[in-house]
Amino acid sequence: MKLQHILGGLEGLDPVNFETEVFVEPWEQRIFGIHTAMMALSNHLSESLPDYKIEEVPTQFDSFWTWGHLRMGAEGMHPFEYFQLRYYEKWLGGISGFFVDEGYITQSELDERTALFLEDAAAEPPAPSEAATAIDTQVVKYLTEGDSPKRPSPATPKFAVGDQVRIKNIPSGEHTRLPGHIRGKMAEVVKVYEGAFTYFFPTSDGIGTPMPVYSLAFKPADIWDESLIDPKSVYYNDIFEVYIEAP
Amino acid sequence: MPSNYPGFGYPEDRETLSAAKVKALESLLIEKGIITSNTVDTILGHFETKMGPFNGAKLVARAWVDPEFKELLLADCNAACQQMDFPEGMSGAEGEHMRIAENTPKVHNVIVCTLCSCYPWPTLGLPPYWFKDPTFRARVTREPRVVLSEFGVELDDSVEIRIWDTSAQIRWWVLPMRPAGTDGMSEAELANLLTPEAMMGVATVKV
Numbered sequence: 001m002k003l004q005h006i007l008g009g010l011e012g013l014d015p016v017n018f019e020t021e022v023f024v025e026p027w028e029q030r031i032f033g034i035h036t037a038m039m040a041l042s043n044h045l046s047e048s049l050p051d052y053k054i055e056e057v058p059t060q061f062d063s064f065w066t067w068g069h070l071r072m073g074a075e076g077m078h079p080f081e082y083f084q085l086r087y088y089e090k091w092l093g094g095i096s097g098f099f100v101d102e103g104y105i106t107q108s109e110l111d112e113r114t115a116l117f118l119e120d121a122a123a124e125p126p127a128p129s130e131a132a133t134a135i136d137t138q139v140v141k142y143l144t145e146g147d148s149p150k151r152p153s154p155a156t157p158k159f160a161v162g163d164q165v166r167i168k169n170i171p172s173g174e175h176t177r178l179p180g181h182i183r184g185k186m187a188e189v190v191k192v193y194e195g196a197f198t199y200f201f202p203t204s205d206g207i208g209t210p211m212p213v214y215s216l217a218f219k220p221a222d223i224w225d226e227s228l229i230d231p232k233s234v235y236y237n238d239i240f241e242v243y244i245e246a247p
Numbered sequence: 248m249p250s251n252y253p254g255f256g257y258p259e260d261r262e263t264l265s266a267a268k269v270k271a272l273e274s275l276l277i278e279k280g281i282i283t284s285n286t287v288d289t290i291l292g293h294f295e296t297k298m299g300p301f302n303g304a305k306l307v308a309r310a311w312v313d314p315e316f317k318e319l320l321l322a323d324c325n326a327a328c329q330q331m332d333f334p335e336g337m338s339g340a341e342g343e344h345m346r347i348a349e350n351t352p353k354v355h356n357v358i359v360c361t362l363c364s365c366y367p368w369p370t371l372g373l374p375p376y377w378f379k380d381p382t383f384r385a386r387v388t389r390e391p392r393v394v395l396s397e398f399g400v401e402l403d404d405s406v407e408i409r410i411w412d413t414s415a416q417i418r419w420w421v422l423p424m425r426p427a428g429t430d431g432m433s434e435a436e437l438a439n440l441l442t443p444e445a446m447m448g449v450a451t452v453k454v
Contacts, residue, residue, distance in 0.1 A: 005362070007361050007362075007381055007384050007385045008361040008384070008385060008388040008389065008412075009385065009388055009389040010385040010386070013382045013385055013386055014382055015382075015397050016377060016380065016382055016383045016386065016387075016394055016397050016398065017376070017377060017380055017382065017383075018377050018397070018398060019375065019376035019377050019380070020375045020376070020377065020443070020444065021375065021376055022372070022373045022374065022375055022376070024376055025262050025265070025266070026266070027262070027265050027266035027269045027270070029287070029291055030269045030270065030273055030287055031269050031272075032290075032291075032373070033286065033287030033288070033290045033291055034269075034272065034273060034276065034282070034287060036290045036340075037281075037282045037286045037287065037290060039340070040290075040340075041281075041282075058280070059280065059281055059282070060279055060280040060281050061281045061282075067363075071362075071363055074363075080255075083255075083381060084255045084257075087364070087376070087379045089265060092265055092268060092269055092272075095272070096268065096272050099272065099275075099276070104276075104279060104281065105272075105275045105276075105279065109275060110268070110271055110272065110275065113271035113272075113274060113275055114264075114267045114268045114271040115267075116271070117266075117267035117270045117271055118260075118263065118264070118267040121263075121266075121267070133283075135282060135283050135286060136283055136285050136286055136289045139286055139289055139290060140289060140293065142339075142340060143290070143293050143297070143298070143336060143339050143340045144297075144335050144336035144339045144340075145336070145339055146336075146338060146339040146340045146341070146342065146343045147340070147343070148338075148343040148344070149343070149344075149416045150343070150344065150416075177362065177414045177415060178414065179361050179362055179412070179414055181361070181388065193344075193417065197415060197416055213415045213416070213417070215417075220389070224389050228389050228390045228393075229389070229390075230389070230390060230391055230392050230393075230408060232392075232404060232405070232406070232407050232408065233391050233392070233407065233408040233409070233410060234407065234408075234409050234410070235388055235410045235412065236409060236410065236411050236412065237411075237412040237413075237414050238412075238413060238414055238415035238416075238417045239414060239415060240414075240415055
């Protein structure tokens with residue numbers, strides 16, 4: 001487990017920076033858009049619940065790309081570098097690295113083009129291709145129809161509302177949805193979500209195949225040591241079944 | 248023995264370098280036929296008109312004036328969206344499974360995503376920077392009353408604070424309390440009072 005998996009409850013930090021802008025630099029919008037386009041054009045959408053004819057979309061993108069893939073990049077970072085970089089700086093590094101690693105572009109192409117734009121900030125990107133409309137139609141279709149992870153439940157949920165459960169402590173591997181600050185802790189099941197939830201691809205810590213998800217309530221005294229505790233608070237988290245065991 | 252870690256140094260051209268790099272990446276992706284020159288703008292435009300806090304504001308205003316609708320919104324947020332005159336796509340990307348938590352005089356709710364920045368796009372749009380900031384994510388889980396007070400929300404010690412973290416695929420947001428002095432207001436006027444922060448639990452609604 002890395003520091004970026006165990007943010008909850010860190011002590012000794014500064015007051016919150018109340019920056020309400022979504023993007024603090026104009027360039028950040030572009031990397032957000034590129035990531036969202038990758039999700040909208042991901043080749044796994046052929047198996048999604050909405051009827052995406054993704055193989056007919058005239059894009060050269062032919063990769064599997066979800067939030068989990070983006071986060072794997074952030075979780076793979078040196079923990080200090082993770083905290084050094086601003087939110088979209090991490091995206092820019094991870095996504096451009098992905099396109100180079102997968103052979104869509106080369107590092108020297110990227111470096112040369114970057115140098116060109118550094119020299120001439122007014123230089124314009126190329127004109128659109130013939131297939132422009134169909135790619136953008138798919139992007140809007142994805143934003144509109146989404147990619148629901150909900151599937152029919154393959155088995156009865158192991159736990160019920162009111163059960164006391166313990167959170168397992170499983171090695172994080174390269175990607176996890178189990179935060180560090182609740183590992184090994186006790187919680188109460190307050191809701192069993194209907195159906196089962198896929199994670200689209202398997203992780204080494206066990207999510208991926210459709211499984212129940214629970215809303216769990218944690219008492220602060222069960223997850224934090226005394227300092228900074230707010231006794232009149234309840235911390236909730238939605239947790240995949242594979243991360244939970246009977247106490 | 249000194250650490251091998253070089254420390255948090257930043258190049259002087261930090262932003263111009265990122266701006267040039269993302270522009271280079273986008274132009275290469277267009278050239279290679281991965282996206283088009285309209286793709287990024289199409290996505291950004293979608294968040295200006297189709298998905299955004301203007302939708303959440305209308306849902307909250309309706310819930311304030313219609314108790315039956317409020318029940319539905321609390322029980323099934325996605326079903327409640329269907330009853331509104333919204334653009335198509337309220338159960339689209341990052342809104343497939345939404346839940347809303349209701350503030351009352353005794354209970355105050357706040358949302359967080361400690362692992363990343365999960366957020367209900369159709370009802371709230373894209374998350375503000377403070378929500379993505381590691382300091383907020385770290386502190387609100389453990390000392391929520393102090394953090395809320397830094398945001399200007401002063402809660403009595405008797406008010407229970409519920410913190411909703413998002414480690415699976417449910418997207419949470421908050422139904423704030425209707426402020427006093429709004430009795431004669433129309434739904435549209437009420438919707439105008441709402442901010443993303445009020446619908447995330449770090450602000451109260453002001454008249």
